[in-house]
Amino acid sequence: MVHLKDTMKTFTENTIIEIHNMVTKNRLMAGGIRDTGTVFWITDRLHRDVIRIQDPVTIVSRVIKNIIITHPFWDGNKRTGFAVADTLFRTIGYKIQATPSEVEKLTMDIDRLKMCLFPKKFPLKPTS
Numbered sequence: 001m002v003h004l005k006d007t008m009k010t011f012t013e014n015t016i017i018e019i020h021n022m023v024t025k026n027r028l029m030a031g032g033i034r035d036t037g038t039v040f041w042i043t044d045r046l047h048r049d050v051i052r053i054q055d056p057v058t059i060v061s062r063v064i065k066n067i068i069i070t071h072p073f074w075d076g077n078k079r080t081g082f083a084v085a086d087t088l089f090r091t092i093g094y095k096i097q098a099t100p101s102e103v104e105k106l107t108m109d110i111d112r113l114k115m116c117l118f119p120k121k122f123p124l125k126p127t128s
Contacts, residue, residue, distance in 0.1 A: 024076040038072035078107035
């Protein structure tokens with residue numbers, strides 16, 4: 001199992017932007033970056049959280065919440081937030097177990113409640 005801190009060495013603002021471009025590809029409103037500074041802030045916050053918080057679920061929950069709530073992109077913030085969370089979990093050897101409708105409800109709840117209920121929502125399964 002890889003520790004989240006080890007994966008952060010290569011996780012940059014460009015990683016989040018590349019994930020956003022991937023999830024919005026072929027969409028009617030692919031949009032783009034609304035606020036580059038926010039993307040940098042999210043990445044900086046992630047790197048700081050990795051240093052001071054030990055629980056990877058808490059760290060990833062904060063990332064998905066920050067992407068969804070701050071809306072750094074014109075479109076696809078919820079999809080991007082979830083895809084970033086999924087990517088981070090996979091890099092440390094876990095896979096999110098959730099149906100598409102559960103994922104949609106989670107991201108809508110984060111946007112509506114301005115908090116992430118991620119740790120309680122979906123079980124994580126080792127990818128082995």
